[in-house]
Amino acid sequence: MVDGFGRAIGDLRLSVTDRCNLRCAYCIPDETPVFQPREELLTFEELERVTALFVAAGVSKIRLTGGEPLLRRDISELVRGIAAIEGVKDLAMTTNGIFLGGALADLRAAGLHRLNISLDTLRPERFRLLTRRSGLEKVIDAIRLARDADMGTVKVNVVPLRGFNDDEIVAFGQFAREERVVVRFIEFMPLEAGELWSRDLLVPGAEIRATLNAWQPLVPLDPTHDAETAERFRFVDGAGEIGIIAPVTRAFCGACNRARITADGKLRTCLFSLHEIDLKTPLRAGAEDRDLLELIGSAWAAKEEGHLINSKDFVRPARTMSAIGG
Numbered sequence: 147m148v149d150g151f152g153r154a155i156g157d158l159r160l161s162v163t164d165r166c167n168l169r170c171a172y173c174i175p176d177e178t179p180v181f182q183p184r185e186e187l188l189t190f191e192e193l194e195r196v197t198a199l200f201v202a203a204g205v206s207k208i209r210l211t212g213g214e215p216l217l218r219r220d221i222s223e224l225v226r227g228i229a230a231i232e233g234v235k236d237l238a239m240t241t242n243g244i245f246l247g248g249a250l251a252d253l254r255a256a257g258l259h260r261l262n263i264s265l266d267t268l269r270p271e272r273f274r275l276l277t278r279r280s281g282l283e284k285v286i287d288a289i290r291l292a293r294d295a296d297m298g299t300v301k302v303n304v305v306p307l308r309g310f311n312d313d314e315i316v317a318f319g320q321f322a323r324e325e326r327v328v329v330r331f332i333e334f335m336p337l338e339a340g341e342l343w344s345r346d347l348l349v350p351g352a353e354i355r356a357t358l359n360a361w362q363p364l365v366p367l368d369p370t371h372d373a374e375t376a377e378r379f380r381f382v383d384g385a386g387e388i389g390i391i392a393p394v395t396r397a398f399c400g401a402c403n404r405a406r407i408t409a410d411g412k413l414r415t416c417l418f419s420l421h422e423i424d425l426k427t428p429l430r431a432g433a434e435d436r437d438l439l440e441l442i443g444s445a446w447a448a449k450e451e452g453h454l455i456n457s458k459d460f461v462r463p464a465r466t467m468s469a470i471g472g
């Protein structure tokens with residue numbers, strides 16, 4: 147399945163819930179958010195069917211996300227179902243790690259390949275301030291558990307925010323080296339319709355690179371695949387790898403092969419799409435596979451050329467990352 151700009155579909159992000167146990171201020175700005183009623187969420191059966199259709203269309207990489215995917219009861223059953231779909235080559239999950247300790251063995255046994263764990267600060271007070279919850283120690287324990295679990299490399303996602311945690315960039319570089327995990331710095335993106343995002347809060351990828359490079363020289367690494375979003379580096383002495391994902395200042399839309407399904411079954415062809423394609427209604431109305439594939443195909447054909455963050459015409463999508471699936 148190829149879009150109007152020659153990009154073949156390859157990667158599917160499934161949001162399995164919009165609920166989260168944390169309240170990261172930049173992701174869920176509202177401290178008492180209204181979540182989707184449970185009956186609006188795709189069931190595991192529906193998620194597996196949708197995944198199989200996307201795999202038939204050319205997807206081989208799947209990421210489970212949310213919201214917090216570990217809040218979805220029996221999530222390892224979904225992992226098992228998706229891992230069994232022929233053609234799924236890479237099955238990963240993005241989590242805040244708080245509940246990972248009790249779930250990791252089951253997830254691994256069910257066929258999960260890799261984990262990304264989000265952590266924006268190494269300071270307990272800041273963690274509480276940002277997430278409006280406690281749990282830093284649990285997240286660090288989860289990172290270590292995942293690292294030692296004989297799965298793919300653990301990646302730690304960090305969103306630097308000016309004046310909040312941008313003084314921890316070197317500390318996270320050190321963390322990557324000491325903990326033997328890949329730390330990936332992600333530029334803050336304008337996602338919620340609210341007014342939180344601003345260029346003043348954004349720490350550009352080039353600055354992150356310069357900060358780390360001044361501390362320990364960085365050596366660029368080759369991309370692992372064509373649709374790689376991160377610029378990868380190792381430190382000159384060989385210890386530690388970091389990645390910089392700069393969707394705002396160094397957009398990678400030209401190679402984007404990703405589609406997203408929201409927890410309530412809407413297909414989005416770009417994080418910044420202003421429209422969504424409803425898959426849940428036809429799914430629940432008994433649509434045949436070929437009809438659903440046609441719907442997915444026409445949505446993919448109309449995939450946006452790129453986001454418009456840097457254009458005056460940019461309009462922020464109303465949904466937050468937690469509601470879309472990060």
Ligand code: SAM
Binds near residue numbers: 214335
């Ligand atoms: N709850 C899981 C977690 O915390 O990893 C998965 C969902 S969370 C929305 C996925 C990722 O999106 C997190 O790493 C978070 O930092 C990131 N994120 C959320 N809003 C963002 C924004 N506006 N810009 C950049 N990254 C964002």
